[in-house]
Amino acid sequence: MGEEEDEMEKIIRLDKEAFLSMAKVLGLEEEDSHLEELYTYVEKLFPNFKVAEGMDLKEIEPMLILVLPKE
Amino acid sequence: MDSMNLCYLSAGEVSRLIRKREVSPVEVVKAHLARVEALEPPLNSFITLLPEQAMEEARVAEHEIESGQYRGPLHGIPIGLKDLFYVKGVRNTSGSKIFDHFIPDYDSTLALKLREAGAILLGKLNLHQFAYGPTGENPDYGNMHNPWDTERIPGGSSGGSASATASGQCTLAMGTDTGGSIRIPSALCGLVGLKPTYGRLSRYGMTVLSWSQDHPGPMARTVEDCALVMNAVAGYDPRDSSSANKSVPDFTQSLTENIKGLRVGVPKEPFEDPVDSEVEHFVRNAIELLGKLGATIHEISWPLYHESKAIASTILMAEATAYHSQLMKRQGSRLDPKVRLRLEAGLLISAVDYLQAQRARRLFYQQSCDLFKNVDLLAGPTVPITACNIGTEEVQIGNTRMGVIPLLTQHTRPYNLNGFPAITVPCGFSRNGLPVGFQLAGKPFDEATVLRGASAYEQATEWHQRRPLTSK
Numbered sequence: 297m298g299e300e301e302d303e304m305e306k307i308i309r310l311d312k313e314a315f316l317s318m319a320k321v322l323g324l325e326e327e328d329s330h331l332e333e334l335y336t337y338v339e340k341l342f343p344n345f346k347v348a349e350g351m352d353l354k355e356i357e358p359m360l361i362l363v364l365p366k367e
Numbered sequence: 368m369d370s371m372n373l374c375y376l377s378a379g380e381v382s383r384l385i386r387k388r389e390v391s392p393v394e395v396v397k398a399h400l401a402r403v404e405a406l407e408p409p410l411n412s413f414i415t416l417l418p419e420q421a422m423e424e425a426r427v428a429e430h431e432i433e434s435g436q437y438r439g440p441l442h443g444i445p446i447g448l449k450d451l452f453y454v455k456g457v458r459n460t461s462g463s464k465i466f467d468h469f470i471p472d473y474d475s476t477l478a479l480k481l482r483e484a485g486a487i488l489l490g491k492l493n494l495h496q497f498a499y500g501p502t503g504e505n506p507d508y509g510n511m512h513n514p515w516d517t518e519r520i521p522g523g524s525s526g527g528s529a530s531a532t533a534s535g536q537c538t539l540a541m542g543t544d545t546g547g548s549i550r551i552p553s554a555l556c557g558l559v560g561l562k563p564t565y566g567r568l569s570r571y572g573m574t575v576l577s578w579s580q581d582h583p584g585p586m587a588r589t590v591e592d593c594a595l596v597m598n599a600v601a602g603y604d605p606r607d608s609s610s611a612n613k614s615v616p617d618f619t620q621s622l623t624e625n626i627k628g629l630r631v632g633v634p635k636e637p638f639e640d641p642v643d644s645e646v647e648h649f650v651r652n653a654i655e656l657l658g659k660l661g662a663t664i665h666e667i668s669w670p671l672y673h674e675s676k677a678i679a680s681t682i683l684m685a686e687a688t689a690y691h692s693q694l695m696k697r698q699g700s701r702l703d704p705k706v707r708l709r710l711e712a713g714l715l716i717s718a719v720d721y722l723q724a725q726r727a728r729r730l731f732y733q734q735s736c737d738l739f740k741n742v743d744l745l746a747g748p749t750v751p752i753t754a755c756n757i758g759t760e761e762v763q764i765g766n767t768r769m770g771v772i773p774l775l776t777q778h779t780r781p782y783n784l785n786g787f788p789a790i791t792v793p794c795g796f797s798r799n800g801l802p803v804g805f806q807l808a809g810k811p812f813d814e815a816t817v818l819r820g821a822s823a824y825e826q827a828t829e830w831h832q833r834r835p836l837t838s839k
Binding site: 334344348 | 678727730
């Protein structure tokens with residue numbers, strides 16, 4: 297159980313280095329002060345982005361399935 | 368009839384007077400334009416005013432009605448549209464100076480339907496930039512102000528729609544709701560605000576925030592007025608890929624005092640979130656009244672309710688960033704700094720995160736449908752607080768300190784995620800005179816039951832008849 301919790305903790309944490317690498321790849325080449333502000337903002341939100349990680353979604357498909365018109 | 372009273376009649380009341388020729392659309396529109404002028408500032412409800420066009424439309428409406436060409440209950444009624452509904456030939460800013468000169472060359476479906484119903488457009492209403500915020504603060508066109516206390520937020524993102532309607536500047540307005548943006552300002556300004564089922568109203572010709580969670584809908588001072596708007600604008604639109612091809616009932620048939628036997632579920636989870644004690648008091652009283660009116664009240668549990676807010680937010684952020692990605696890259700420095708932060712944060716959501724959230728959404732949707740096997744409506748708070756001061760970043764409720772954005776949206780987001788219809792109705796006033804709203808939600812495409820519950824409650828109470836201080 298302890299190991300699982302540690303794994304989840306790693307998934308939902310966004311460390312600064314990882315953020316800066318992602319920002320570079322995403323083309324967010326901005327002033328350090330803005331990136332600092334963005335990191336502070338995203339760090340709080342990051343666990344939300346991973347909320348589905350802890351859920352049992354076996355057999356559940358995304359609500360995006362293409363449905364072709366009947367006619 | 369004096370001008371102030373005219374501005375506070377509901378659309379239903381005005382339409383009955385217009386039909387009997389006791390008042391003309393010209394008189395009605397003139398009174399509302401005077402009211403707009405008197406209250407701009409301080410409210411800052413409008414971005415674009417259309418007084419000459421409105422008066423011309425009023426004269427045409429007057430002529431049509433006098434010659435027997437009555438279009439229906441919205442004929443001659445002055446309305447406002449949130450400034451992201453395209454109106455041909457009228458600038459559409461979406462709340463950003465980047466689009467200060469953008470003039471669409473076609474109408475949104477909703478603007479067109481309202482015009483065909485004879486409604487008279489007074490102007491385009493102020494909003495949180497790109498509809499991306501729940502407070503109604505806007506650095507480009509100025510913050511909106513709550514008519515009940517102009518130091519406070521009206522809520523957002525349809526803040527101008529709320530302040531204009533609550534203050535009598537227009538009879539009713541259209542807003543949009545992606546995380547609560549009709550219901551939050553409606554609750555904070557003492558209005559009835561309906562977020563219909565996803566796909567019930569066309570999204571064609573609207574600035575997008577989140578394709579799968581944007582819901583246009585009416586904001587008014589009475590439940591009847593929301594029903595009248597729904598009759599005029601609901602229906603299938605092939606130009607909107609999400610539009611539902613479902614039959615449209617006469618929503619005014621729902622306007623009843625009779626809710627005997629209606630089963631109202633009260634999920635316990637919303638009350639496990641921080642909720643101001645005064646708000647909880649009024650909401651619980653409202654639920655109790657539904658019981659006295661003949662409904663049966665059932666405390667229930669809603670699985671995944673607490674997770675649903677994060678799921679909804681993840682999907683919203685990813686879609687909003689995708690929609691605005693070019694704008695963000697090319698003109699990021701011209702955006703509202705807080706909106707810019709949200710858009711950039713969306714870049715950090717991976718495709719896998721987004722898809723996982725959409726899987727979680729399907730599970731939440733299925734569980735939401737299951738709830739309605741045993742109840743007809745769900746009831747709970749709309750917003751956990753009354754309106755806070757403009758510029759507030761965090762709010763203390765009991766021992767909990769929370770950011771204003773997650774707080775304002777905590778009870779509304781679940782219904783954007785599952786797409787079910789949800790309405791807010793005034794249910795009380797705090798010690799310092801601020802409105803409190805409670806929320807009723809129904810199963811997909813059952814706006815009729817939602818309106819029925821709301822109507823019965825409204826007819827048994829007088830909250831909706833109070834007027835803000837700006838009316839004096």
